[in-house]
Amino acid sequence: MNWWVPIFVIVPLGGAFLTAIIGSFSQAFGRYFTSFLLALVTAFALYIMFTPIGTMVYRVGGHELFDTIPIAIYMVMDGLSLYLLVIINLIGFLSAFYSISYIKSFTSENYYYTLFFLMVAGMNGVVLSGDIFNLYVFLELAAIASYALVAFGIDKEELEASFKYQVLGGISSLLILLSIGLLYWSTSTLNIADISGIIRQNGSPEFIKFVSVILLTGFGLKAAMIPFHAWLPDAHSSAPSPISSMLSGVLIKAIGAYVILRLFFNMFAITYDISLVITIIGTLSMVVGVLLAIGQWDIKRLLAYHSISQMGYVVLGVGIGMLVIAQNGPRTVAAFAIGGGLYHLFNHAVFKGLLFLNAGAVEHSTGIRDMKRLGGLASKMPVTTSTSLSASMSISGIPPFNGFFSKLIIIMAAIQAHYFVLAILAVFVSIITLASFLKVQRFTFFNKEEEKWNLKGIYVKEVPFSMCFSMIFLAVLCLVLSVLVVPSVRDIVLTPAVNALLDSTVYSTTVLGY
Amino acid sequence: MTIYLLCIALFLVGLYGVVAKRNLIKMVIGIAIMEYSINLFLILIGYVKGGTAPILSADGAQRIFVDPLPQAMVLTAIVIGLATTALLLAIAIRLYKKYNTFDIREIKKLKG
Numbered sequence: 001m002n003w004w005v006p007i008f009v010i011v012p013l014g015g016a017f018l019t020a021i022i023g024s025f026s027q028a029f030g031r032y033f034t035s036f037l038l039a040l041v042t043a044f045a046l047y048i049m050f051t052p053i054g055t056m057v058y059r060v061g062g063h064e065l066f067d068t069i070p071i072a073i074y075m076v077m078d079g080l081s082l083y084l085l086v087i088i089n090l091i092g093f094l095s096a097f098y099s100i101s102y103i104k105s106f107t108s109e110n111y112y113y114t115l116f117f118l119m120v121a122g123m124n125g126v127v128l129s130g131d132i133f134n135l136y137v138f139l140e141l142a143a144i145a146s147y148a149l150v151a152f153g154i155d156k157e158e159l160e161a162s163f164k165y166q167v168l169g170g171i172s173s174l175l176i177l178l179s180i181g182l183l184y185w186s187t188s189t190l191n192i193a194d195i196s197g198i199i200r201q202n203g204s205p206e207f208i209k210f211v212s213v214i215l216l217t218g219f220g221l222k223a224a225m226i227p228f229h230a231w232l233p234d235a236h237s238s239a240p241s242p243i244s245s246m247l248s249g250v251l252i253k254a255i256g257a258y259v260i261l262r263l264f265f266n267m268f269a270i271t272y273d274i275s276l277v278i279t280i281i282g283t284l285s286m287v288v289g290v291l292l293a294i295g296q297w298d299i300k301r302l303l304a305y306h307s308i309s310q311m312g313y314v315v316l317g318v319g320i321g322m323l324v325i326a327q328n329g330p331r332t333v334a335a336f337a338i339g340g341g342l343y344h345l346f347n348h349a350v351f352k353g354l355l356f357l358n359a360g361a362v363e364h365s366t367g368i369r370d371m372k373r374l375g376g377l378a379s380k381m382p383v384t385t386s387t388s389l390s391a392s393m394s395i396s397g398i399p400p401f402n403g404f405f406s407k408l409i410i411i412m413a414a415i416q417a418h419y420f421v422l423a424i425l426a427v428f429v430s431i432i433t434l435a436s437f438l439k440v441q442r443f444t445f446f447n448k449e450e451e452k453w454n455l456k457g458i459y460v461k462e463v464p465f466s467m468c469f470s471m472i473f474l475a476v477l478c479l480v481l482s483v484l485v486v487p488s489v490r491d492i493v494l495t496p497a498v499n500a501l502l503d504s505t506v507y508s509t510t511v512l513g514y
Numbered sequence: 515m516t517i518y519l520l521c522i523a524l525f526l527v528g529l530y531g532v533v534a535k536r537n538l539i540k541m542v543i544g545i546a547i548m549e550y551s552i553n554l555f556l557i558l559i560g561y562v563k564g565g566t567a568p569i570l571s572a573d574g575a576q577r578i579f580v581d582p583l584p585q586a587m588v589l590t591a592i593v594i595g596l597a598t599t600a601l602l603l604a605i606a607i608r609l610y611k612k613y614n615t616f617d618i619r620e621i622k623k624l625k626g
Contacts (some may be wrong), residue, residue: 137590137594142593144598144601147601155612156612160624161624163609164624166600166601166602170549171529171532171548174548174549177556177591179554180587181584233623335574380595467523
């Protein structure tokens, strides 16, 4: 069943090809084909997740090991890859379905869906790749598609944001390529598992530290952690809303955070210094991101700053786990912290995706993004209002919603690992998040100025079915994902992903088979 | 060792172009220079002194070969670089049509 692995790259790539060709004859083709195909891929990923088959390794070209040297390009699907695959394709499907109504106002829809497919194919490739250069190629595929999609509106803001994003993204890609070159120089191999084995045996600590720092800068730029965050608020707020939800919900995780996790857990041996740096970067992102967010009046810009802050939670959770492992602390605490981080990653994809779709719905109906000029939409747009309310409660950690449980796990892990300051900071950031989402709710939906819209002569109505469907689906997921705290569900979905990170040498032994 | 340092110097020249220049086209050129320096670095990694192209000859003589893998990587990296540069220039031209200038000090609608 190893041939299941490349399906996740081939199908979206083929979809991009078909959409580009057939779409030029019929605009409607891409519109429905994209969501159909991505729904199939999501179902397939879920099917694999609930079928216990363990790690699957596919060798492109079929070459066997030659005297313990891997020749073929490896594609690896372990617990963590599968977890990310489900997130990418699920959010991809819902954003594509939302786009059916939303993108009608733009010209050349078929290019939009082609780029959408390419972005999904790139991200699927990144999470499946077991070869560091192949990972770079897929990363660039996803990144270039996202540059073009940010500029899709070709207005002043979009073009400026896209240029800024491309310059910073280009620098980060070159730093990543430089570090790949350095790794190849010292190990003469590109296979992540093989590199791991070689640098664990005879890598000089200074060299590894040097490469780690360059890699962390490159992927930190892609993940928009705080010293490298300058492009994110512009790019994520200027893109069309379904694309904002893909960028914030999935892209910064798949090509930023995921790769940091994969390389620093499974390729390099975990050291105290690097785990400390990662934890500090996570904490900084968490705190500074939310402080920058609270003063914003543009809805999408506020949400973009919250993405930085919430990704800080993810990196913080994982960083605490790394610190515990580096100090040979109890493994249960490490597993708990990493599990909290990964759980929050899924939750953030769901609620931030939903919030951007809500912002898109508001913009679609009223044409306004400035919260000072909005208000009183609650009775006119009931679906948008209620879904946005559930997403806001989820992101600010109100109990029955998923965000509460993941934040609680991260905070409890911080306390168990005796990092009390980090736990207090996490609670503090959660409170500010709540405050800033109260502001969003009040000024956008509940301000009692309903007659204002009639005076302005804008006829506000609820958005069409496809947009409502995606929003309701995600709002239900916000509640349903709380189920992941139940141990039996957790063992199927989350525990394989945590185990893939926790036993850092298991990855190389299962991939290479010796 | 000098040659690697020169390679890094070329990278820094490109970075200076991106950071200090205020013209969009000059920034794109800066990124292109950085890209070439990385490509050069990858080629240098695979270079073996006196090495030839890695093709086995019929007489079975043992020759010194250069490492072909970085060359394959550079070919891929050049193609990716082409795509990014083309997209950057396309966006720069669009920006010029909107603002009638390439000066980034004039292009500042997004802030905060």
